[in-house]
Amino acid sequence: MPLVRLDAEDDSDGWRAAARALALAEIPPDRISWQVGDAPADLFADAPGPLPPPVAGAQFGVPRRFVDLAESVILHSDPQRFSLLYAMLMRLRREPGLIGDEADPLLRRLEDLAKSVRRDIHKMRAFLRFREAPDDDGEPRFIAWFEPEHHILRANAGFFVRRFATMRWSILTPRGSLHWDGDTVLEGPPASREDAPEGDPIEAVWKTYYGSTFNPARLKIDMMTKEMPRKYWKNMPETALVPGLIAAAQRRESQMIATAHAAPPVHANAAKALEALREEGAHCTRCPLWKPATQTVFGEGPADARLMFVGEQPGDQEDLAGHPFVGPAGQLFDRALAEAGVDRAAAYVTNAVKHFKFERRGKRRIHERPNAGEITACRWWIDQERQIVKPALTVALGATAAHSLLGKAVTLSKLRGAPIALPDGSEGWVTVHPSFLLRLPDEARRAEEYAAFVTDLRRIGERVAALA
């Protein structure tokens, strides 16, 4: 079995010359043993001998892409790379076009090797850290310790020369070292970590930057470790901060939110905020309902209301007037509130959906129920209103309002009559919508339901007083 000895792990010229001679002599891939330097040879291999003599007049062309691919693959640390490349070469001699068969398993394997080499080259450019130390003549030299995964050191030298041409630097790795004096790159033997300087005063400043530049509200640890795998961490000064930053992040974020929630309500500001929100809402096109409707009907009431009522959506009269709860249902609502002893003027009254949805029948516009998409679209507004007003208690009138408040369709009868804990820490209640009462044809039933409604409102009023 012919044994080929290459000068170095990244000796692509050597591989190329040998592969060319062997291929011309038609030596099949499985008969060759590749070896670097004087590493122990394969047990069954011949002693390294001369390569087959050149074949006179032989033509040998390979596609450019293969040459490039081979150059990368040679740098990989997989000992099989030489023979895999040679196997590909032999196939391409017969059919050079096969280099375009992207789905070919051998080509894919080689591409994968090349890809991890390219990645390693890139990571070295990214994660290598220089430390400044005085040179023999007292001038500064920048020295880095890096542990590449593949044999990329020499191939990567050009990058550092182009970037740091006017600095003196050294890159030390377990596979060899490079030294630049401003003119030439000198190669040196493998180094160990102790050969590199310990620290650099700027490192503390850099760590300050690293710690301050990240946003604790956006923790995405998987993303970080995918792009900056842990194996590189030990030689990057800033990564020592990571565990602490992560631990502190959740705390910092909830603090931010808590301080903001606990901030004493600045009523002047809240009223202004509501006003601005109403102004913005007038131009809402979040869902198609804005088109046929006359105008946005926004919520109304004191910006510091302790109690908020959420209805379904404006009706025909509200749409024309631009105010919530002014039609027949609104009048009924007012009456019920008065009977229950709840001060309507102190409550903030709004709707889950801010535009009138209807179907035209002749001259009349018949109310139509908003669908889930519309409720979701309009939730943005009600959420903002609730965040500004921060009511202690929010009452959803009817199923649509309950859907909006709780974020999902629910059965009213199951939830009615008891407080519901809302995510922001305040309380929610549900009851029927006053227009439900108007639609009941049966007189007795209507009276009964009306009484139940008033009872709900009374309990709600008492509850608000208790919460105060």
Added chain:
Amino acid sequence: MAQLDVREKLEILADAAKYDASCASSGTAKRSSAGQKDGIGSTEGMGICHAYAPDGRCISLLKILLTNSCIFDCHYCINRKSSNVRRARFTAKEVVDLTLAFYRRNYIEGLFLSSGIIRSSDYTMEQIVEVARSLREDHGFRGYIHLKTIPDADPLLLEAAGRHADRLSINIELPTVAGLARLAPEKDSTRIEGAMGALKSSIEDGRDAVKRYRSAPSFAPAGQSTQMIVGADAATDRDIVGRAASLYDRHQLRRVYYSAFSPIPDASTVLPLKRPPLMREHRLYQSDWMMRFYGYRPQEIAAAADPASGMLPLDIDPKLAWALRFRESFPVDVNRAPREALLRVPGLGVKAVDAILATRRWRRLRLEDVARLTRGIAKLRPFLIAADWRPVALADSADPLPQAAAPREQLELFAA
């Protein structure tokens, strides 16, 4: 005010800059310091991320503010006048020294400099330009410089900024005009877009000049970009995609960055206080990608959104959402379909499509061939026809969501 040392200032002024999403450093002219007597740095087209922060974002530039003092009072901004944060201000020299010290140690690719507005727009812009000028002229710095410009600064200052910087940006801030009016009453969307338009022509002129005279100074060779905040105003995904598309079109932007609005310390009452909608931001980046690399038109992305709410689904990516809404376009035959049709198959990227087209010249592809060219075949199967595979027509399939990804954790941000 007591003198703050550079490290303390850095802490304040890097912290204040972290809400800006743009940090990329790619796509500029090639430069090198090889063979030079002095100066430092190089750019090679592709920017390098030198570290990653626990928020998953890449650190490629020293991203800081010159100062976090500001005469404006934008509600979404932590540096607004009425905010109760510690203030600091760098001198131009301090920024220059920091940039060089970090660059020499291979921590960064260059500088991203932005600033609160102090005294006047012109005064602030002058200071920003001075940092870039000093880096380039006094120190021969050949690394990357991105300057955030101030829309109503003197055009001569913008001109100077463009001569020194690789990239310029002007933030559009909020996707809707109504949102901008509410949250940044002192900013004006017409003026912002006017400034972008002016930058566009300067960039084009610069490019022409460089083509004609080799010695012509280049103007922002990496183009201009912008950022909009997502989740602070009432814009839907449909609105945002439409706005982004028109910005790309009109001002030839290189990138539109989306920044999910984060709760900020000392927030204004006018703002939502929830966790940032990160998944929504991610979906917007995916849809941006679809427009820039896959040939989707903005209306098509809009069609992938929910018709009533105008929002893209959060549990599946927009390409899959589009495919599920337009089932009649599938399955696509890998051995016959044109490039554009293949690009629409959910899960097939540009690279895989090019590889499929190349392989097709040699032989017919089987499913296992496609599998070797992509990350996973399971997601693709319902959308593809291969030599040995023909799925049930999607249009007939009763299954509403083939392979819908399991909802991610972030989804709960959007639930009740």
